[in-house]
Amino acid sequence: MKKFILSFLIGLSLLTCLLSCSSLTTNSYKAKGVDLDQYQTYAWVNLKHFVGEDQENKQRYARFILEHADEEIRAKGFQLDTINPQVVFQFDTKIEHKISYNRTPSVSMGIGIGGPGYYVGGAVPVSGGQVVTKEFDEGMLTIEMIETQTGRLLWRGWAQEKVGFETNLEADLEKAIPQIFMRLPIKKKK
Template sequence: MRVLKAIPVLLLPVLLAIGCATTAYVEKDETADFSRYQTYAWIDSDKNEDKKNRHADLMKKNVQEAVNAKLQKQGWREVKNRPDVLISYDMLVEKSTRELSNPVYSMPFRRVYYNPFYRRFGTIYYPSRFMGYDYNTATVQEGTLTITMVDAKTDKTIWQGWTTDDVNSRNVTRKEIQSSVNSIFRKFDVVKK
């Protein structure tokens, strides 16, 4: 009986973690036969771009490690020669404005009155009341991670997943990348046929 009471307590953190995850979007080619894909390789980005942006090496490493872990869990393996699928990613961090609405309440107050019937003073308490919303805008940084899979033989995009989330700075942290990759690969259901 105690075990049955403990189950909801143990499931609560899991449900909260899933509920707080960012929304991911996926598009896949319905004609592609994913049962024949077992190997993959990463597409190298421009070398000139990497020289301009040194932090891109660390971000590239973090994204590739997170995606590799998810794909290897599905039974895929990374190879250098003749892969079935080529994988690339794109990370875009941009400033955006967001509308915020905050509720506004009046200040509570008291009023003193005189009651001539009882010949006494009394106090009436007026609690705070909802008065409406205060609207303003805030500037936020949004990071969009897109992961694309291309069939190596036909050079046709077979699967693409992306998610957008608030990031703290221009350099996306390992934890933010891991969270985005988890959200995207939660919808990677191509193996389940």
């Protein structure tokens, strides 16, 4: 029984670490003084730039993003209006190559001498303190809400995450899109 409880606790802590150690982060920006609840209709900007034989992969993910984001926008109570929308949404994706710099900790060795009535001590740095570089790719999905009459940016939400060969883009996008739209400060319309 004790082994079962111990293995359960270890498994639970590993699961917690895996769930909380995700590198996906989301942020948003809202224009000051704008009440986003006043907008009811939307459309998407022209996505023709994704179409083309050499853009097949981008086109596939564009449709995936569009379908999932459209679902989230409708859940906020917006109605699709391609003739005269109050706002338009657009999205962009990019992958940037980045470099991070970290310093390794210094390792010190302490020396001490003691005797009756006096004490002498000191520390001598032995090694460490080197700057270590780490290269990685970071993917970003940005979704923007723009007022059609003025062209003013009303809201922008984005998600970013480290990506690599093992990254499942569809699974990450499926997780990122709802998290981005949770940051869109609109009460669900009836």
